[in-house]
Amino acid sequence: MFDALSERLERVAGRLRSRGRMSPADIDEALAEIRTALLEADVELGVARHFVEAVRARCSGAALSKSLSPGQQVVKAVHEQLVEALGGEALRLTYASRPPTVVLLAGLQGAGKTTVAAKLARWWKAQGRNPLLVGADLQRPAAVEQLRVLGASAQVSVFSEPGDPVATAVAGVAEARRLGRDVCIIDTAGRLSIDEALMDEVRRISTRTEPHYTFLVIDAMTGQDAVATARAFHEALALDGVILSKLDSDARGGAALSVKEVVGRPIVFASTGERLADLDLFHPDRMADRILGMGDVLTLIEQAERTMDQEVVARSADKMLSGRFGLDDFLEQLHQVQKMGSLGGILRLMPGMNKELRQAADQIDDSQVSRVEAIVRSMTPAERADPVIIDGSRRVRIARGSGTSAQEVNQLLKQFKEMQKMMRTVGSGAMPAMGGGGRLGRLAAAREMAKSGGAEETLAGMMADNRPPRPAAPTDQSAGAKGRRNAKKKGGRVTPPKGR
Amino acid sequence: MIALWIVLGVLAVLALSTAVATSTRRRRSLGPPAAVATRGSSDIGANAVSEAPEAGPGPEGSGAPALRDRLGRTRGLFAPLRALGARGELAAAIDAAEEALLRADVGVETTTALVASLRQRPDGGADGVLSALSGRLVEIFSENPDRSLRVDREPGVVDVWLFVGVNGVGKTTTIGKLALARRDEGDSVLLAAGDTFRAAAADQLALWADRAGVELVRGAEGSDPSSVVFDAVHRAKARGNHLVLADTAGRLHTKVNLVEELRKIRRVADREPGRVSEVLLVLDATTGQNALAQAREFTEAVGVTGVVLTKLDGTAKGGVVIPIERQLHLPVKLVGVGEGPADLVPFEPAAFVDALVGV
Ligand SMILES: Nc1nc2c(ncn2[C@@H]2O[C@H](COP(=O)(O)OP(=O)(O)OP(=O)(O)O)[C@@H](O)[C@H]2O)c(=O)[nH]1
Ligand SMILES: Nc1nc2c(ncn2[C@@H]2O[C@H](COP(=O)(O)OP(=O)(O)OP(=O)(O)O)[C@@H](O)[C@H]2O)c(=O)[nH]1
Ligand SMILES: [Mg+2]
Numbered sequence: 001m002f003d004a005l006s007e008r009l010e011r012v013a014g015r016l017r018s019r020g021r022m023s024p025a026d027i028d029e030a031l032a033e034i035r036t037a038l039l040e041a042d043v044e045l046g047v048a049r050h051f052v053e054a055v056r057a058r059c060s061g062a063a064l065s066k067s068l069s070p071g072q073q074v075v076k077a078v079h080e081q082l083v084e085a086l087g088g089e090a091l092r093l094t095y096a097s098r099p100p101t102v103v104l105l106a107g108l109q110g111a112g113k114t115t116v117a118a119k120l121a122r123w124w125k126a127q128g129r130n131p132l133l134v135g136a137d138l139q140r141p142a143a144v145e146q147l148r149v150l151g152a153s154a155q156v157s158v159f160s161e162p163g164d165p166v167a168t169a170v171a172g173v174a175e176a177r178r179l180g181r182d183v184c185i186i187d188t189a190g191r192l193s194i195d196e197a198l199m200d201e202v203r204r205i206s207t208r209t210e211p212h213y214t215f216l217v218i219d220a221m222t223g224q225d226a227v228a229t230a231r232a233f234h235e236a237l238a239l240d241g242v243i244l245s246k247l248d249s250d251a252r253g254g255a256a257l258s259v260k261e262v263v264g265r266p267i268v269f270a271s272t273g274e275r276l277a278d279l280d281l282f283h284p285d286r287m288a289d290r291i292l293g294m295g296d297v298l299t300l301i302e303q304a305e306r307t308m309d310q311e312v313v314a315r316s317a318d319k320m321l322s323g324r325f326g327l328d329d330f331l332e333q334l335h336q337v338q339k340m341g342s343l344g345g346i347l348r349l350m351p352g353m354n355k356e357l358r359q360a361a362d363q364i365d366d367s368q369v370s371r372v373e374a375i376v377r378s379m380t381p382a383e384r385a386d387p388v389i390i391d392g393s394r395r396v397r398i399a400r401g402s403g404t405s406a407q408e409v410n411q412l413l414k415q416f417k418e419m420q421k422m423m424r425t426v427g428s429g430a431m432p433a434m435g436g437g438g439r440l441g442r443l444a445a446a447r448e449m450a451k452s453g454g455a456e457e458t459l460a461g462m463m464a465d466n467r468p469p470r471p472a473a474p475t476d477q478s479a480g481a482k483g484r485r486n487a488k489k490k491g492g493r494v495t496p497p498k499g500r
Numbered sequence: 501m502i503a504l505w506i507v508l509g510v511l512a513v514l515a516l517s518t519a520v521a522t523s524t525r526r527r528r529s530l531g532p533p534a535a536v537a538t539r540g541s542s543d544i545g546a547n548a549v550s551e552a553p554e555a556g557p558g559p560e561g562s563g564a565p566a567l568r569d570r571l572g573r574t575r576g577l578f579a580p581l582r583a584l585g586a587r588g589e590l591a592a593a594i595d596a597a598e599e600a601l602l603r604a605d606v607g608v609e610t611t612t613a614l615v616a617s618l619r620q621r622p623d624g625g626a627d628g629v630l631s632a633l634s635g636r637l638v639e640i641f642s643e644n645p646d647r648s649l650r651v652d653r654e655p656g657v658v659d660v661w662l663f664v665g666v667n668g669v670g671k672t673t674t675i676g677k678l679a680l681a682r683r684d685e686g687d688s689v690l691l692a693a694g695d696t697f698r699a700a701a702a703d704q705l706a707l708w709a710d711r712a713g714v715e716l717v718r719g720a721e722g723s724d725p726s727s728v729v730f731d732a733v734h735r736a737k738a739r740g741n742h743l744v745l746a747d748t749a750g751r752l753h754t755k756v757n758l759v760e761e762l763r764k765i766r767r768v769a770d771r772e773p774g775r776v777s778e779v780l781l782v783l784d785a786t787t788g789q790n791a792l793a794q795a796r797e798f799t800e801a802v803g804v805t806g807v808v809l810t811k812l813d814g815t816a817k818g819g820v821v822i823p824i825e826r827q828l829h830l831p832v833k834l835v836g837v838g839e840g841p842a843d844l845v846p847f848e849p850a851a852f853v854d855a856l857v858g859v
């Protein structure tokens with residue numbers, strides 16, 4: 001449904017290119033497209049306006065490059081501006097010299113606070129820390145029980161006592177200190193920014209527990225309201241950062257930009273699923289691609305890594321690379337991919353997906369996939385391993401066995417052959433010719449120009465995979481973060497590394 | 501068919517790139533991958549039934565408050581337009597209207613269409629634009645006139661209302677509120693805790709069942725949700741309850757296996773003596789344009805019959821229901837305006853529109 005910005009700009013850029021240079025009117029037209037794309041991605045109107053003006057300044061200030069077409073220059077400017085707006089200085093998580101380091105989570109109802117609390121506990125535990133969870137949501141039915149269950153699966157104990165949320169939070173911090181826990185994570189009830197009594201309550205929790213870190217948990221599917229909510233919570237609690245939840249959805253996530261602009265503090269973590277392991281550091285450049293509809297292939301690959309059966313994947317990879325990939329492997333692979341989500345949803349995260357392809361994906365339903373499955377299942381093992389042996393009479397038998405037509409069987413065989421060819425190309429390290437690859441290529445060129453440093457994280461870059469592994473866990477750095485808002489925050493380890 | 505193959509080809513590339521990345525890169529420890537794909541194994545028939553107390557604490561003021569009384573605290577999107585007054589220039593008024601609609605999450609497409617229809621009005625200044633816009637919005641809603649909730653009370657049949665939606669939108673809370681409201685209206689209600697996945701989801705619903713003084717059927721955590729719903733329907737029949745409100749786990753509309761699980765729940769609930777008479781999609785008013793995708797996908801999967809718009813007591817305007825009504829013809833039937841038992845009201849188009857434009 002959404003036109004990717006790149007598609008929109010493509011249309012404008014076609015005209016721009018033919019004239020060779022950008023007039024103010026051209027820029028206006030391109031910027032109008034950018035504004036629309038941002039609004040469709042749920043960026044708040046005022047924020048979108050600001051953003052567009054910043055891009056204008058970039059475009060009109062910059063000398064026209066000889067190597068890039070005007071359209072490419074606009075895309076480059078938009079992308080750079082977006083990464084800059086979403087990123088900036090990363091939050092350096094340090095630990096209190098007098099433990100525990102207190103972390104307060106706040107946000108609207110249902111944003112994902114309780115889940116994130118448990119995820120953070122698990123994450124810190126994996127860093128060798130010893131956290132305590134504090135359940136200060138005494139309002140929603142079974143909220144504390146939910147935290148207890150999640151805490152148990154993270155193997156982190158949970159403190160809560162009935163009565164007053166402020167008192168519980170204070171007692172929780174004292175309990176963490178008594179038990180010698182070094183991190184204390186406080187889960188609070190969901191509240192509306194205009195609920196004065198509840199906003200006052202969380203303000204009192206903050207005053208009394210003096211959290212070292214206060215995070216706003218916000219749903220990536222949020223619309224225009226993100227700004228009002230972020231502003232109110234920031235005013236009440238002086239946020240240190242933001243945690244974006246439900247990024248496994250197919251929402252474009254413009255709320256990230258809205259919130260970042262209002263709060264001005266880093267987006268630290270991304271929550272990407274219901275399981276406790278689904279917590280990642282936030283990557284501004286991936287988010288920029290996603291908001292612009294340019295795909296979020298790294299997130300996709302990470303999701304794939306988590307959902308797919310590693311053994312199966314490794315086995316098929318071997319076969320693919322060596323050209324021994326048969327129809328059986330294909331079925332297995334298809335099932336793995338299906339585990340990740342709907343084909344349409346997956347494709348929306350892919351780069352270079354144009355409108356036609358996405359529409360094509362939308363047309364696919366499970367019945368088509370099961371027809372393919374039926375055809376393959378009607379083949380003998382020998383046929384599956386080596387489809388070349390399938391002649392006319394075998395085709396008829398397979399069609400009958402699967403309740404399909406010989407034509408469909410034919411098509412499957414033909415496409416499978418194509419697919420094998422593509423795999424061999426990829427296996428030999430060449431770039432895949434994907435739909436809309438031209439655009440992807442140009443975008444890559446534009447980004448190269450931007451000298452963003454580090455390897456290009458396009459699909460092609462992934463496949464060649466000649467980069468060192470991305471740091472999955474935070475790296476150690478020296479203490480003494482500069483520019484900390486709060487002087488009492490000291491400590492040893494530094495967490496999210498800047499950028500990626 | 502062609503489309504399928506294009507897509508499969510692309511996916512093969514994806515799968516391969518993942519595989520290559522995986523085998524080349526050192527693996528991170530990310531927990532057992534096996535537990536990901538399917539939630540819960542089937543554990544049919546193992547569902548306990550918890551008796552509710554004779555009578556739970558009654559609701560305070562159970563007469564449903566009108567939507568009009570519950571909205572209107574945070575108006576102001578249309579204040580700039582209003583400020584232009586009767587003599588404001590048409591162009592400025594239209595710009596102000598456009599901005600307000602976008603800020604209400606109505607979305608670019610529907611806003612553009614609405615604004616285009618305003619342009620055809622030559623006179624009236626800002627006030628004229630406002631009333632024309634209100635009229636147009638009410639018209640959109642009037643295309644889906646039936647906002648009633650269906651319950652047949654046919655002898656031998658148990659009506660099932662299934663609640664579906666993405667994570668955290670307010671399904672369980674809505675069921676809790678509705679249990680009270682329907683009981684007060686003389687329905688004999690039973691709750692099915694069909695969320696066997698999320699931590700303490702059944703406990704949450706059990707507290708609402710207590711509050712409403714209705715019975716709840718629940719299963720073990722991780723058990724098959726459709727068997728819980730199946731048991732609930734039969735339990736309802738045995739006890740003489742004619743309406744089952746069935747909760748389901750929050751799920752993204754993009755997760756194929758979870759949507760498939762939902763389809764199965766619906767199928768099972770529709771088996772004799774059960775009959776699915778409403779499938780209510782719960783949408784969070786703070787959600788932006790993704791709500792459209794949710795509405796489309798859930799409708800395709802399980803045949804949504806109506807929308808519940810929650811959290812309209814906040815600063816979000818929930819304007820995305822306008823394209824949902826206009827394009828998908830899904831009627832909003834209920835509105836959530838708070839976390840308390842009485843905070844659920846029938847949707848009234850005129851009141852919603854008035855609140856939106858700030859009469
Ligand atoms: N798909 C997905 N679901 C999530 C994510 N984070 C949380 N959830 C789900 O969202 C729902 C709400 O999460 P909670 O952690 O209970 O949210 P909360 O902010 O604590 O909610 P309240 O305490 O009721 O205000 C649950 O169903 C979670 O499983 C995420 O990143 N992705
Ligand atoms: N302010 C307000 N909060 C609401 C409303 N409806 C639900 N909530 C709150 O939103 C949060 C999530 O509600 P739930 O009923 O748990 O949502 P759910 O859809 O069942 O969530 P999952 O089962 O985790 O997917 C809770 O904190 C509710 O109290 C409403 O109309 N207004
Ligand atoms: Mg919570």
Ligand SMILES: [Mg+2]
Binds near residue numbers: 671673749750
């Ligand atoms: Mg629920």
